[in-house]
Amino acid sequence: MLVALTDQHEQFILNSNIPKTALKQLRQKTKFYCPQCKEQLQFKIGTFKIPHFAHNSKSLCDQRFSERESERHLLGKEQLFQFFVSQHIDVQLEPYLQNINQRPDLLVIEDGHRFAVEFQCSPISLEKREQRNNGYKRDFIRPIWIPAQPVNKEFRQGIMKISLSKQLQQFILTSNKQQYIMLYDPTMRQFIYLSNLMLLHGNQFISKVQALPISIQKFPFYLPKVISKKEFSQYVLLYHSYAHNYLKSRVLLSRKGVNDLFLRSVYELRLNIQALPKFIGVPVQESDAINLYSAEWQAALFYFLRQHHLTISEMNNQSIHNFLKWANLLYSKRTISAVKNYCYILESLSINDPHQSYRDEEIVNQLYSHFLAINYKY
Template sequence: MLIAITEKSQRFISYEYTRNVLQQLRQQGKFYCPQCQQPVQLKIGTINIPHFAHIANQACDRLFAEGESVLHLKGKIQLFEWLKKLGHTVELEPYLSKLAQRPDILLTKQDQLVAVEFQCSSISYEKWRARTDGYKKERIEALWLFQTPPKKSSLGIHKISITPLMQQVITRPLQGLPYIVTFDANTSQFIYWSNLLHLQGHTFITKVQCLPSEKQGYPFFEPKSISKDEFNRYWQLYKKTGEQYVYQRLLRSKKGVQDPFLRSCYEMSFSLESMPPYVGLPVKNSEAIPCFSIEWQTMLHYFCRQLQLQPHELCKGDIQLFLHQLGVEPTAASVQAVEDYSVVLEKAFSSTDSISAICEQVYVHLFAIDTVC
């Protein structure tokens, strides 16, 4: 921890002093934990950032974090100084007695309190949920910033795996595709995983962008939608991944034509080597259906043929029945994903069924625009 209380009951921030000054102060006085009031030791190493820690065998009943990594201490300082330079009222490591919680930073913006949590280490969903709910109960907004994972800050358009917990902090704008902002304490940069397009499971296609902290504002800047040319790169990567998925599914399936997906392909006369261009389309809300779009959309066409209906003619009850058969919970988001696919399909076929026409309709629908520039 970076904060301690002096013998004069004053808050003391360790990183604001040089090591030489800290060594003198350590000999002259004592420091105490802001929560449990027990003595703490000031650690002044040559590698780690100067910080405080409880004396061995002492137990802080309020669970002040111990063993923080260099990266976490560094990132916490960088974020604190960044918010101060922006002119915000911020407090480092405040103790919230009502919650028995200590956010890394507490930001006061007008009448709104924001608890900033810089997360470097792994944390369980249950602990994350409890802390988030605790803040919410006291009408404090929780801002979780995850340390940018190694090898996931390479700029450009990539496939990327996002953990279930990080998916909880995805920002979903009214228009365009969702995004996540992470922070890289190694470079003091905010990394945007923008325009997230779900593939399957925890895999997405994203455009990775970076913004140095000195250029970042708060609230965060929202990333722009990708261009039509960039979407074509998304499209190519998406379709290529779909082809690989079908090939691997064919090799690994032990059920043969009893496999629901392969059975649907057989009944619809879909060639696994060259699937129709209108299946495997990216649509909004697709992360609500865990399997790859090429699978559930093929099975949807077979389901529709059995009902002698077109996808856009399905009622909500039909869609819920289809999702049940697929083994997917018929939530509002999963139903909407099927409806979104039906809309794209109907618009694409109303003019032409060429690949370019379908691609254009997908782009228009994903980014909620009226015309394509």
């Protein structure tokens, strides 16, 4: 905690810029109390952690409102508080919201709207996060979650392949139908934007990474722009590079032999697994609903078409249902949508056969248009 009440019932906010000698003198003369439960607090002024207040062990108040706070959380919370102060924005640090019995890290009031800012350093379950969000919404407060930059991860600026844990994926936001995550790194005093996310497979994504120092951040927070077609071309190169490596390992690790639908499809279609046409294995909306890498189910679709003497234009709802059942894939609205989206791209390129000639530029143009309309659900 960074906020406490003094003996005189005055609010006291800790600031890491205050010399520790001055804080130690203050600690000798003043007692501090929790603004919520009114219990006396410990005033900790250590060597490895910034000065902070803490309840005595086994405090019910501490269990109800906060997890054990790390140095990173305390520092980031203080920096974000000072950021809003420097912007001349009405902000409260660790306020207790009696109506909903919750205590956000920060409460920001701007243009008559209230925002609860949560700087999240520790893992949080989706259920608990939703519970907090519902509480804020009941009190007409908009929640803003800012996950901390993971300590063990380094995101270099530029377009790159990244790995996002399921924990981080729950913080994905949408702007102009594009997906992004806004992180904060208190050590470097900067925001990290992972924007224009493109799903590869599992927890692997392609992203444009940008760092924004807190000194030039604004509120409402900066929203990342959609990547240009030139930048998207880099995405496509990375995507196919990942596909090459993934499929290479995929072949080596397969234990199913002729029962492996992907390998069977490639064999029957007389395709080279290390040089698949660039329209097999492309990102499409809702593809995350199919528990396979895109190249696997898209190659299988061409095999299904050949076996059943169908064209792309004949892939209606019933045909898609038959394909999903034939390929032993989950049948749902989202998997149907994924197949439809892929068929739409193939129709736009006038492709019906896996050996059909194509121009790289046409594929990039079609994929770019589709990417701008993607709204993934992770």
